[in-house]
Amino acid sequence: MKSPSLYSRAHKQINEVKPFVLFRRPDSEILESYYQTDNSLNYTEDLTDQGFVMAPFDTQQKSILFPLSKSIKESERIISRDTEGYDQIKSKSIDPTSDKHIALVAQGIQKIKEGLFDKVVLSREECLTVDKKDWIKVFDKLLHFYPTAFVYIWFHPKVGLWMGATPETLLSINKNKLSTMALAATQLYTKTKRVDWDPKEKKEQQLVTDYIREALEPLGDHLKISEPYTHRAGNLVHLRSDINAEIDFKLITLQEIVQKLHPTPAVCGLPKATALQFIKKHESYNRAFYTGYLGEIVKDDTSKIDADLYVNLRCMQIFDEEVKIYVGGGITKDSVPEKEWEETVRKTQTMKKVLW
Numbered sequence: 385m386k387s388p389s390l391y392s393r394a395h396k397q398i399n400e401v402k403p404f405v406l407f408r409r410p411d412s413e414i415l416e417s418y419y420q421t422d423n424s425l426n427y428t429e430d431l432t433d434q435g436f437v438m439a440p441f442d443t444q445q446k447s448i449l450f451p452l453s454k455s456i457k458e459s460e461r462i463i464s465r466d467t468e469g470y471d472q473i474k475s476k477s478i479d480p481t482s483d484k485h486i487a488l489v490a491q492g493i494q495k496i497k498e499g500l501f502d503k504v505v506l507s508r509e510e511c512l513t514v515d516k517k518d519w520i521k522v523f524d525k526l527l528h529f530y531p532t533a534f535v536y537i538w539f540h541p542k543v544g545l546w547m548g549a550t551p552e553t554l555l556s557i558n559k560n561k562l563s564t565m566a567l568a569a570t571q572l573y574t575k576t577k578r579v580d581w582d583p584k585e586k587k588e589q590q591l592v593t594d595y596i597r598e599a600l601e602p603l604g605d606h607l608k609i610s611e612p613y614t615h616r617a618g619n620l621v622h623l624r625s626d627i628n629a630e631i632d633f634k635l636i637t638l639q640e641i642v643q644k645l646h647p648t649p650a651v652c653g654l655p656k657a658t659a660l661q662f663i664k665k666h667e668s669y670n671r672a673f674y675t676g677y678l679g680e681i682v683k684d685d686t687s688k689i690d691a692d693l694y695v696n697l698r699c700m701q702i703f704d705e706e707v708k709i710y711v712g713g714g715i716t717k718d719s720v721p722e723k724e725w726e727e728t729v730r731k732t733q734t735m736k737k738v739l740w
């Protein structure tokens with residue numbers, strides 16, 4: 385099958401050591417790209433600039449922008465393939481040590497029982513040695529495995545190479561309409577079995593919904609929240625509620641809304657400040673862009689902002705002959721450390737599936 389012509393341009397950017405991003409929005413057949421014309425490193429302070437933004441988890445750190453004014457933007461229709469066929473591929477089995485993560489989760493549960501917070505999302509990195517690869521080809525596999533995800537490959541010579549297939553929208557804004565989602569709880573996907581969610585999982589997802597409701601309610605009218613339903617993300621399923629609102633952008637900016645939402649309890653915890661403090665102190669690695677957000681911000685012909693931002697989950701950072709896969713899960717008082725470990729192992733499969 386013929387490769388999209390956007391790929392050859394992306395290869396050229398890599399050879400010329402220039403930034404680019406290739407991405408495909410959920411359920412879309414359009415592959416999109418930004419190719420920065422120089423290798424400068426640009427930031428966005430207040431999310432008012434047009435371009436493609438890559439924001440870290442840590443809100444104290446700066447967000448990177450591929451400015452529209454310095455980029456060539458292209459798009460191309462891609463032919464979808466039979467994704468189920470790929471299910472035959474088996475990834476190499478790796479058995480990383482679980483003790484550290486299990487101890488971290490146990491410590492989180494203890495703090496919940498002591499009343500420090502209600503929920504905390506704890507994560508880890510998994511480092512794997514890999515042969516040198518054509519990463520655009522790997523991205524192509526990712527596209528066809530995960531048609532309902534936001535799938536991307538992002539490169540900046542001064543920052544690094546990232547790739548992911550995330551099931552989670554941070555927010556999407558079109559004119560005065562905002563949509564987002566509360567996504568939480570995880571089970572393994574099976575073709576035949578009906579999915580039942582237990583009270584612990586429902587509560588975990590409800591906490592995220594309530595947080596988003598409280599953040600958005602004061603900002604406008606017509607807040608609509610769907611009943612939670614099962615959403616498939618590759619080999620996993622989650623509980624998801626869709627949230628829609630009408631926002632008066634004369635009263636609030638995009639940056640202020642993002643600050644209210646990010647990081648949501650789907651990736652941080654509740655209350656936000658204490659959960660964040662615990663994460664920073666006890667997770668013994670740097671999340672960098674994992675659980676940050678990424679996506680496009682543009683203005684329409686009336687200068688109104690259109691934004692389409694996704695939470696950076698099910699992702700990996702790529703080095704010369706190593707990748708780091710980032711995974712985590714929400715912890716509540718009823719969590720069982722060993723099960724939380726297994727959940728992170730399952731989440732690594734999203735990326736491992738395309739590595740071998």
Ligand SMILES: C=C(O[C@@H]1C=C(C(=O)O)C=C[C@H]1O)C(=O)O
Nearest residue numbers: 567568569570650711712713714
């Ligand atoms: C933190 C991650 O995922 C988040 C945590 C989930 C959970 O706790 O079950 C489910 C979906 C995401 O909101 C991850 O994929 O690394």
